[in-house]
Amino acid sequence: MDELSKAASNRLNPASWVDEYGDYLYRYAISRLRGSEAAEEVVQETFVAALEHVDQYAAKGSERGWLLGILKRKIIDLIRARSRTASLTDEDSNDLSEALFDRQGGWKKDSDWTGHAPLDSLEREDFWRILRACLDTLPTRQADVFVLREMDDRSTEEICKELEITASNLWVILYRGRLQLSHCMKSRYLQDQA
Amino acid sequence: MLNCQEVSKLVSASLDGKLPLWKRMNLWMHLGMCRLCWGFRKDIVHLHSQTRQRADEIEGGAEDPDVKLPDESRERIKRLLNSKS
Numbered sequence: 001m002d003e004l005s006k007a008a009s010n011r012l013n014p015a016s017w018v019d020e021y022g023d024y025l026y027r028y029a030i031s032r033l034r035g036s037e038a039a040e041e042v043v044q045e046t047f048v049a050a051l052e053h054v055d056q057y058a059a060k061g062s063e064r065g066w067l068l069g070i071l072k073r074k075i076i077d078l079i080r081a082r083s084r085t086a087s088l089t090d091e092d093s094n095d096l097s098e099a100l101f102d103r104q105g106g107w108k109k110d111s112d113w114t115g116h117a118p119l120d121s122l123e124r125e126d127f128w129r130i131l132r133a134c135l136d137t138l139p140t141r142q143a144d145v146f147v148l149r150e151m152d153d154r155s156t157e158e159i160c161k162e163l164e165i166t167a168s169n170l171w172v173i174l175y176r177g178r179l180q181l182s183h184c185m186k187s188r189y190l191q192d193q194a
Numbered sequence: 195m196l197n198c199q200e201v202s203k204l205v206s207a208s209l210d211g212k213l214p215l216w217k218r219m220n221l222w223m224h225l226g227m228c229r230l231c232w233g234f235r236k237d238i239v240h241l242h243s244q245t246r247q248r249a250d251e252i253e254g255g256a257e258d259p260d261v262k263l264p265d266e267s268r269e270r271i272k273r274l275l276n277s278k279s
Contacts, residue, residue: 018263018272024255026263031252040267047271051278068253097199105197107230119237128248131241149210150242151249156210175206182237 018047021064025071032075032147034135042074049074072152076162079144083163086141096179119182122189134184142177149174196224198231205235209242 025046029039049070050057057066102108122130135143145163148154154162160170196204204221207213213221225232 018268018275022263022268022271023261026267027256027258027261028252030261031249036264040264043263044267044271044274047275048278051275064255101199105199107198107234118233118240120240124244127244131245131248150245153246153249171203171207171210174210175203178206178209178238178241179202182234182241185241186237 017050017063017067021067024064025067028068029071029075032151033078034132034143038078042071042078045074046071076148079148080162080164083141083144083165086139095176096183100179100183116186117189119185119189122185126189127185130185130188131181133188134181137184138177138180142173142180145170145173146177146181196220198224198228201225201228201231202234205231205238209238 022043025043026039029042030036033039033042046067050067053070057063100108119127135146138146141163145159148159148162149156156167156170159165160167163170165173201221201224204213204217208218208221212218225235
């Protein structure tokens with residue numbers, strides 16, 4: 001069946017979209033939102049929106065790409081909504097500065113960077129599993145910002161605009177997120193090695 | 195001269211945009227002399243590139259047998275779509 005006939009028959013049978021692209025969209029959504037409930041919600045919203053706008057599809061590019069485009073918008077809408085309810089004190093709750101740096105601003109003797117294994121010694125499969133686990137230890141907005149910046153590769157301007165935060169606020173959030181993530185990943189890796 | 199804590203902030207900022215020249219010079223001067231900060235930068239850059247690579251894999255459709263749309267959701271969505279079409 002060629003692409004057009006396939007599209008036509010799928011249009012008449014939206015349930016086949018779910019079978020064909022449900023897992024793909026869910027995997028993408030959960031990699032960004034971390035929680036399965038949130039991921040299921042945006043996937044559902046995506047299929048409903050796709051059904052409503054199926055005429056706009058018109059075979060420009062792949063079906064999967066088109067659905068992914070809708071999903072991406074739903075994801076950022078959700079992140080924006082939950083960012084609004086995040087309190088600014090969330091970001092203060094995991095300030096590692098005192099734990100990692102001494103009063104002169106030098107690395108503390110027992111901090112992760114004094115002679116411990118570098119992150120690139122982690123195996124690929126382990127890296128992603130451990131990163132996911134460590135993302136869960138971050139305040140939601142820190143994790144969301146990290147995901148938008150490092151996974152989606154969105155610019156700082158775009159993230160500031162979407163989440164209605166200032167550039168300096170963003171840099172602090174990213175700094176704390178990266179510090180916390182690398183600290184968490186290194187300590188989990190060391191535990192696994194034991 | 196910058197201390198390591200200040201350098202760690204510059205390292206993070208450098209991933210998100212170009213630092214002004216004088217900051218960049220101070221940063222690299224410190225990194226050239228400080229093994230620990232060099233290690234920190236290496237870790238953060240690795241985190242950055244590996245995360246990006248993983249995102250590309252997911253977008254490309256990398257399989258993960260452990261991560262599937264739950265059956266309950268799947269059926270609920272199908273019912274919902276059928277009721278609307």
